[in-house]
Amino acid sequence: MEGTDHSTNGRGGGSRSRQGRRPKKGRFRKFVTFMFSCALLGISGLVVLVLYLHSQALPVGTFSQPSQMYDMHGELITSFQPGQNREFVPLKSIPKSLIDATLAIEDKRFYDHVGVDLRGIARAAVVNVQHMDRVQGASTLTQQLARNLYLTQDRTWSRKIKEAMYAVQLEMQLSKDQIMEKYLNDATYYGNSAYGVQAAAKLFFGKDVSELSLAESAMIAGVPKGPRYYSPYFDMDNAKQRQELILSEMANQGFITEQEAENAKREKLDIQPAAKKNTVVQAPYFRDYVRHIATQQLGIDDREFEEGGIRIYTTLDLAMQKVAEEAVAKQLDDKDELQASLVAIDPRNGYVKAMVGGKDYSANQFNRAISDSRQPGSAFKAFVYLTALQQPGFTPVSRFKSEPTVFTYDNGRKTYTPSNFAGKYPNGFIDLREAISKSDNIYAVQTIMQVGADKVIETARKMGVTSPLEPLPSLALGTYPVSPLEMAGAFGVIANQGVRIETTVITKIVSSTGRVLYEAKPSKVKVVEPEYAYTLTNLMKSVFDPGGTAGRVAEQIKRPVAGKTGTTNTDAWMVGFTPELATAVWVGYDRDRVISSVDSYKASPIFADFTEHALEAVPPKLFPMPDNVVSVYIDPATGKLATDKCPGARAEVFVKGTEPTDYCSEHGNAPPSDGKNEQKKGSWWNDLKRWWND
Known part of the structure; x- marks a missing residue:
């Protein structure tokens, strides 16, 4: 009986054990049912969404609105007139090489996705997380077309969602070839008011799009990414690098062979000169620089910049700009190749008030005011002496003997033998004021050897000079190229008692709907104690004294002014300031041609003429002397x-x-x-x- 009881209990125990497992199976079944229901709901929702999108008409394409740029007083600088150069061509007239080049660089899965590339989004997300930055996008050609046809360029989630929906609708209502045709004709901007591949082919190569070679197709396909960055008119090096990247991608994706890619990379491109426009544009070099800052640094789409109806408020003073252009024109002969540039900055707020990048924008759009390709010569000595004045024992009466000297450096392994202008030496001791006034080279090199070139570079960096510099004795004589924009900003620090305010050209950008897209908040930091800045300012006033290197223009300026001239075999500079305005002027030739003695004296008159007339309505002010x-x-x-x-x-x-x-x-x-x-x-x-x- 006991055995029977045990046997029964055992079976009974087994029965209870199976009953104990039933809730687990039940939970699993419920989970599966729930997931199946969710999937079914998701599929149903997707079907409903697809049917909805399929039934809805796409919105009417947006009409472009001219964007406008204003000066600091609210006066209109320019109103962009987009869409003036557009010509539709059927897809069959567009060479396969251009279509393939576009696919290779913009959307290699174009024929596989449904308007939104989920795989591309995932890949871009991984890359961006790895780099902790947005280094790769995932917009398809269809999305780009939807954005340019129906939406603004606002970087908002609502816009991105609408863009994706419109892209799917386009894929439902148009074939892939129709989308490609529309993209290459309607959605692509190539700069210089050229819209679509036909306009681009005529613009860059003077031919119909059907006649483009592989090399030319790859060049054109690279421009829409950034027309001001990859256009051969604005930066041929960047344009060529992008063309070669596209050709390599085409080979990698099987569109062409490696040999075809290499042959195309070596092909000489005959870029047509940019057509001159009859309309007169105010401050054209400044306008282009503002566009560069807006599109390359602030993330404003290039097309939106012109036709998005945005309002760009800048720091320019149109009255000062006119004075600057007149001062440059007065000193330069239209028939000569001599060029000049001028940048003027208000040191009290960092605002660029005037910018002249050359004597004739219609003939050459290269902006020399922002180009860091010219040696500043003795104008760089300001950084040397400011560094020295901050070292113990160095004062305005510190003396060195100015005579022919051979300097040794690098532990005695190297020598440097500078010379004074025209081989003239006092052959005696001079102090800092005389060295600055007469621009004595021996004194400058003696100074940098004593204080250290590394410290001079550190000072220049604090004051906003970003161009490459090397810690060599020749640095004292300005042998490393910088830009006029850098020099004007750095001298503005001296004028502003050692306080550096970030150089600014755009104060605000407002969308067509009134939304503020960007508002400037320039950084402000004291990089030099005011007593040292003032001491150097007082010394640099001597440059305009009789016998000083700018003494011949002193009578033109009826106010306290300080500055430094600079001359090399190919460059002439005058960089100076009043309490309200810091200005850098450069004169020279684009091809590093040697300038004559007559040409080398033109920078100072431009500076003097501009400074006096630009501040004509401003009462003369003294440089404020600090308590110390x-x-x-x-x-x-x-x-x-x-x-x-x-x-x-x-x-x-x-x-x-x-x-x-x-x-x-x-x-x-x-x-x-x-x-x-x-x-x-x-x-x-x-x-x-x-x-x-x-």
Whole structure:
């Protein structure tokens, strides 16, 4: 009986065990049922969405609205007139090489997706996460077409969702070939008001699109990514690199062979000259620079920039711009190849007030004002001396002997032998004021050897110079190219008492609907103590004194001004400032041709003419002297405090605590009797009297 009971209990236990597992199976069945229901609902929803999209008519294509650019006073600089060059061609007239090139670089899965490429989105997401930046997009050709036909370029989620929906609708209602045809004719902008591949072929190569070679097709296919960046009219190097990338991609994807790609890369392209426009455009070089900043740095689509109806508010002062253009034109002969550029910045807010990139925009659109390809020469010495003044023991009366000198560096393994202009040397000791006024090269190299080229580069970087610089003795003489924009901004730091404010050209961009797309918030940081900036400013005023390198234009400027000239075999510079305006002027030839002595003297008159007329309505202002600056009379021959016996005694400013304390004894031991060497705090009245007497 016990056995029977045990046997029964065992079976009973087995029965309870199976019953205990039933809830697990039930939960699993419920989960499967739930997932199946969700899938069914999802499929049903997708079917409903597809049917809905299929039944809906696409919106009417958006009409382009001219975007407008304004100066700082709200005056219209230019209103863009898009869509003036457009010609439709059927797909059969477009060469296969151009279609393949477009697919290779823009949408290689075009014939496989339904308007939205989910695989491409996933791939782009992975790449962007890896780089922690948006380095790869996933928009298909169909999405690009939908965006350009029906939407704005706003970077919002709602716009992206609409773009995807319209792309799917396009795929439902048009064949792939029809979409491609529409894309190449209606959705693609190539710059210079050219819309569509036919206009682009005529623009760049002067031929019908059907006549394009493989190399020409690849060049054209690369432009829409950024017409101002990849157009052969604006940057041939970038355009060529992108063309070669496209040819390589075409080979990788099997559109062409490796040999065909290499042959096309070597083909010489005959780019047609850009057609001149009869309309006069105000501030054309500035306009192009604003476009570059907006499209390359702020993310504004190039097409939207012209026809999105946006309003671009800039820092330009049209009145100053006109003065700048007139000052340049006055010094340059239209028949000569000599070129010039000018950039003027308000140091108090970093606003670019005027920009001239060359003497004739219609003949050459290259903007020399932003090109970092010209050596600044002695204008770079400002950074050397500002660095030196911040080192212990170096003051305005620090002296070096200016004579032919061979400098050794790199632990004695190398030598450098600079020379003064025209081989002229004082062959005696000079101080910093004379070195700046006469632009003495030996003094400058002695200074950089003493303070260190690395420190000079550090100073230049703090002041906004980003061009490549090397820590060599020749750096003191400005042997490394920079741009006028950099120089104007850096000298503006000196004018602004050592405070650097980020250079700005766009203050605000507003969409056609009134939404603020961008608003400038320039950074502001003190990079030099004001007493050192003022001391250098006071020294650089001597450049305009009689005998100074810009002394011949001093009478043209009726206000306190400081600056530095710079001359190389191929470049002439004048970079200077008032409290309200820092201006850099460059004169030279595009092909590094040697400039004549007459040409080398044209930068200073341009600077003087512009500065005086640009500020004509502004009362002259003194450079404010900081509290930590003192003024004493010194004997130039010894650098010591002057006595009544010292001939040619002059007032000199020093950072407080660095001024000389010993009196000159070379002209007699009599101490001063008129009290003129009592340390004077930098009151505006004393400064005004010194400026007037000078």
